[in-house]
Amino acid sequence: MDPVDPPGCSSLDEGLPMSAYSEASVPDQSGKTCLITGANTGIGFEAARVLAGRGARILLGCRSETRARQALERIRALHPAADLVWVPLDLARLPSVEAAARTVALEPRLDVLVNNAGVMLPPKTLTQDGFELQFGVNHLGHFALTGHLLDRLAATPGSRVVHVSSVTHRTGRIDFDDPHAERSYGAMRRYGMSKAANLYFMLELARRCAARGLDVTSLACHPGVTNTELIRTLPRWIQALTPLARPFFNTPEAGALPTLRAATSPEAEPTDYYGPIRRGDRSPSAGRADIAPHVRDERVGRRLWDLSVELTGVSYLTDL
Numbered sequence: 001m002d003p004v005d006p007p008g009c010s011s012l013d014e015g016l017p018m019s020a021y022s023e024a025s026v027p028d029q030s031g032k033t034c035l036i037t038g039a040n041t042g043i044g045f046e047a048a049r050v051l052a053g054r055g056a057r058i059l060l061g062c063r064s065e066t067r068a069r070q071a072l073e074r075i076r077a078l079h080p081a082a083d084l085v086w087v088p089l090d091l092a093r094l095p096s097v098e099a100a101a102r103t104v105a106l107e108p109r110l111d112v113l114v115n116n117a118g119v120m121l122p123p124k125t126l127t128q129d130g131f132e133l134q135f136g137v138n139h140l141g142h143f144a145l146t147g148h149l150l151d152r153l154a155a156t157p158g159s160r161v162v163h164v165s166s167v168t169h170r171t172g173r174i175d176f177d178d179p180h181a182e183r184s185y186g187a188m189r190r191y192g193m194s195k196a197a198n199l200y201f202m203l204e205l206a207r208r209c210a211a212r213g214l215d216v217t218s219l220a221c222h223p224g225v226t227n228t229e230l231i232r233t234l235p236r237w238i239q240a241l242t243p244l245a246r247p248f249f250n251t252p253e254a255g256a257l258p259t260l261r262a263a264t265s266p267e268a269e270p271t272d273y274y275g276p277i278r279r280g281d282r283s284p285s286a287g288r289a290d291i292a293p294h295v296r297d298e299r300v301g302r303r304l305w306d307l308s309v310e311l312t313g314v315s316y317l318t319d320l
């Protein structure tokens, strides 16, 4: 679940009737390879389950071997022939990100990278690299992973990078003066910053791929308010109250539909943003959603890109 559902988060779908998108809409994925970060639970797991069932080879980028293997078993129980591989990946450690990318780069193709893993509203915590945890995992780790894998993506015709953001991006501003929250930390402020960063990154990557003529589609999605384990880092008293609200949340299966549409829809274009259809975000479908205007500021997108290169040491598509 995501705590904020601010005004103006309605989804806009010009192409399809309200109820049109479901798991049955996902086309055959035979021959494709998808890397999904945080695929052991929640939205990432549901996306992995569906894509594996459609014949894709799924690389599950997960930090816990036990949880990854449990996810593999759950998918294989449904789809015994599923082609599944656990790729050890801790987005809070840049050396782990680099090692995961080296493993994935051995694959002959990479059709879809889903930057899904995330943390929400933890007490102030730093990654091993000294980054504030939400900015570090939700944005910087994925920025580094994408950079390491861009050659493999660009060599695969029609490849995509799907960035999983949130309606909270609307409240998000990038704090360039205090990126590691050394002066002040507000958990909600930093979550919004990380989710806005997902969309700034999505748009800037799309611009740079277009300028270079790379056949890589950068696009995004959000799951609305979904019943997952994302609340695990919230204060205990809030976790205790959550069961009361759960009936109003999306199921994880429904929350994964925008991800599935972004990852597989034949009509998807660079910079598309998919979300649940209606305000309240509980409709089990997926359509076009709107991006907050401030996130379309290219100067901020370029500045965030430069900061991300500086912090991660991963430099790519730099000459634009």
Ligand SMILES: NC(=O)c1ccc[n+]([C@@H]2O[C@H](COP(=O)([O-])OP(=O)(O)OC[C@H]3O[C@@H](n4cnc5c(N)ncnc54)[C@H](OP(=O)(O)O)[C@@H]3O)[C@@H](O)[C@H]2O)c1
Pocket: 001, 002, 037, 038, 039, 040, 041, 042, 043, 044, 061, 062, 063, 064, 067, 089, 090, 091, 092, 093, 115, 116, 117, 118, 119, 120, 137, 138, 164, 165, 166, 167, 222, 223, 224, 225, 226, 227, 228, 229, 230, 231
């Ligand atoms: N649920 C919502 O209402 C909602 C709303 C808007 C956006 N989102 C976004 O949706 C995405 C998926 O969240 P979810 O709701 O499915 O949450 P979830 O059930 O908590 O799943 C999060 C996944 O991220 C992984 N992860 C966390 N830290 C990691 C790290 N350092 N390295 C690698 N993996 C890490 C977790 O792995 P472990 O199991 O090992 O911890 C887990 O697999 C997130 O980006 C979130 O911001 C969710």
